[in-house]
Amino acid sequence: MENLEERHRWEYMKTTFGVLVMLVLGTAPAWAVLGEYESSVGLDQQVLRGEIREEVRQGYKLHQITSPNGTIVREYVSPEGKVFGISWQAPFMPNLQQLLGSYSTEVQQAVQSRARRRGGPLVVRTDKLVFVSGGHMRFFRGRAYVPSLLPNNISAEVVR
Amino acid sequence: MTLRNGSTATLGRFLAVVTGWIFLAGCGNSGGGGGGTTPTPVPNTVALEVNSGPANNAVNVAFADVTICMPGTTNCQTIPNVEVDTGSYGLRLLSSAVNFSLPTITDSSNNVLQECIQFADTTYVWGPVAVADIEMAGEKASSVPIQLISASPTIAVPSNCLSLGNPGSSGNLNTVAALGGNGILGIGNFPQDCGPNCAGGNSFAGYPYYLCPGGVCGFATVPLASQVWNPVALFSQDDNGVLISLPAIPAGGQATVSGSLIFGIGTQTNNALGSAQVYATDASGNIQTTYSSVAYPGFFDTGSTGVYFLDATTLGPTGIIECADAPGWYCPSSPVSLTVTNNTGTNGVEVPLTFSIGNADTLFGNLAFTAFNDLGGDSGTGASTDYADFGMPFFYGKNVFVGIMGATPPSGVSATFGYYAY
Known part of the structure; x- marks a missing residue:
């Protein structure tokens, strides 16, 4: 009886699943990326479907995008209008290429030149970039900043 | 426990209504262990x-x-x-x-x-x-x-x-x-x-x-x-979590280790919670670990090779430095003992935990060994990205329980999102 039920149920499962296409993206959407101008921050908000909050702080500007699933992306903009730092907290890994733009090659090169630390974070420090990506399933966080773009008298620790 | 019944059935019906797609609730339900009858114990190790x-x-x-x-x-x-x-x-x-x-x-x-x-x-x-x-x-x-x-x-x-x-x-x-x-x-x-x-x-x-x-x-x-x-x-029984039991190993490492993965918590004679302290997690699966008066996310992960703990700058005063030839791993000149407190979550008690970080270069140098209890590395680049990942080194010499969300620990404390206990 148990087996019959099992098989019966399985017949249903083969044909009927509550899976539906939610969104098809042909191309990766543009983001305000590290080292570039802040003009496309609004696009990020659309991509993340989140609430955006802008804060003017002493010596820099912070855009914080919060989405309903708990993803928080923060973008730090210098007085010259360039994104000098980015941080994230999310249940899954962000698209780093979108966040880092041309700086993603720095991370790619670092990844290829070192042994994997199983279950561990990735920390990259070069002349051009400081980057960390860490966490575990359902909990990811990290940050990246460009030392040469840090505004005068602003510590890298503001990128958090 | 009927982890899968309840919530998914409701969701399934909801989806069918709002999308028009056919969906049958409850597929794959294994029946759970509920209903008041005690199932006949099965081998669970x-x-x-x-x-x-x-x-x-x-x-x-x-x-x-x-x-x-x-x-x-x-x-x-x-x-x-x-x-x-x-x-x-x-x-x-x-x-x-x-x-x-x-x-x-x-x-x-x-x-x-x-x-x-x-x-x-x-x-x-x-x-x-x-x-x-x-x-x-x-x-x-x-x-x-x-x-x-x-x-x-x-x-x-x-x-x-x-x-x-x-x-x-x-x-x-x-x-x-x-x-x-x-x-x-x-x-x-x-x-x-x-x-x-x-x-x-x-x-x-x-x-x-x-x-x-x-x-x-x-x-x-x-x-x-x-x-x-x-x-x-x-699982049709013993479905509320697991117990990971690994023997202690010497500092410096060991060639191989044999232990047990035991299913269920407090469901059979071999998986009683006993005096183990329960640490309830948050919605991300973390507890709160405090080191030197700063609180960090903490978690217990057999999927991590090392204990990935804070960063070499923050730990500088202890003598911990990064290995020159292995980015991310710690290479103190001699093993460093560190003490943190882990918060129990539910009632907010801080419980001390002491562990050791050795020299990764020295440890990895012993190619015959695959188990190390004091291998450590960094987790971030400062307070805002640091955390405490208690990886495999933590598990040697302990019984560590992992309680699945939806199950109340046998100790009776609340753990909405699941828990660790050791």
């Missing part, structure tokens, strides 16, 4: 082996055998060398290790549900969601959604899955050599790998589930029942 693994490259990895079967049949295969991981949720097997063609989860147009799981170090696994019965010791779970890691994907990995955007890189863990084993058995504190976020239509960065009609992939909303499940949560 499988061997854990720490060794160099099938690729001869593993360090601090706990392997177990997992038996999968065609659903509803006795056509089964035992997959050896599956990595036991308390830091993830769900069974993922290299497709190259599976001998038969398991049924897959599809939508009504026969598009196969695909999944991308990305790890923090930018590695990832990609492949279809299939369904198998799972047997470990005497435990059985019916029709469990699992992920098959594609050896050679028939559908190209979508760009959103490649966090660094470089297809063909070594980031795809789809071989024994790259993964270090035949699969990952995720038995952490959540029942599904994604949970309500993927059932409720919230797309977000790194979203894991895809449908790819015509080879063009888009995000897919997936009810809890069809997501990849922690198999333990679907």
Whole structure:
């Protein structure tokens, strides 16, 4: 009886699943990326479907995008209008290429030149970039900043 | 416990109504252990082996055998060398290790549900969601959604899955050599790998589930029942968590280690919680770990080779420095003892924990050893990104329980999102 039920149920499962296409993206959407101008921050908000909050702080500007699933992306903009730092907290890994733009090659090169630390974070420090990506399933966080773009008298620790 | 009944049934009906898609609630329900009758105990212990693994490259990895079967049949295969991981949720097997063609989860147009799981170090696994019965010791779970890691994907990995955007890189863990084993058995504190976020239509960065009609992939909303499940949560008994029991090993390491993975918590004579302290997790699966008056996220992860703890700058006063030739690993000149406090969560008690960090260069220099209890490395670049990942070194010489969300610990304290106990 148990087996019959099992098989019966399985017949249903083969044909009927509550899976539906939610969104098809042909191309990766543009983001305000590290080292570039802040003009496309609004696009990020659309991509993340989140609430955006802008804060003017002493010596820099912070855009914080919060989405309903708990993803928080923060973008730090210098007085010259360039994104000098980015941080994230999310249940899954962000698209780093979108966040880092041309700086993603720095991370790619670092990844290829070192042994994997199983279950561990990735920390990259070069002349051009400081980057960390860490966490575990359902909990990811990290940050990246460009030392040469840090505004005068602003510590890298503001990128958090 | 009926982890899977209740919530998924409601969600399934809801989806059918709002989308018009046919969905049958409760598929794969294994019945749970509820109902007031005590089931006859079954063997609930499988061997854990720490060794160099099938690729001869593993360090601090706990392997177990997992038996999968065609659903509803006795056509089964035992997959050896599956990595036991308390830091993830769900069974993922290299497709190259599976001998038969398991049924897959599809939508009504026969598009196969695909999944991308990305790890923090930018590695990832990609492949279809299939369904198998799972047997470990005497435990059985019916029709469990699992992920098959594609050896050679028939559908190209979508760009959103490649966090660094470089297809063909070594980031795809789809071989024994790259993964270090035949699969990952995720038995952490959540029942599904994604949970309500993927059932409720919230797309977000790194979203894991895809449908790819015509080879063009888009995000897919997936009810809890069809997501990849922690198999333990679907066992017909002993389904409220696991006990990981590994013997103590000497400082400096040991060649191999044999221990036990025991299913259930407080359900049989061999898995009583006893005097173990319960640490309730938050919604992300973390507890709060405090070091030098600063609080950090903390978690206990057999899927981590080392204890990844804070960063070398923060720990500078202790004598901990990074290894010059191995980025990320710690190389103090002699072992450093560190004490943190872990917060119990529910009643906010701070409980001290002391552990040791040795010199990774020295440890790795002993090529005959695969188990180390004082291997450590960094977790971040400062207070805002640092955390305490108590990886495999933490587990030696302890009994560590991982309680699955939805089950109340036998001690009776509240643990809404699940718990660790040791």
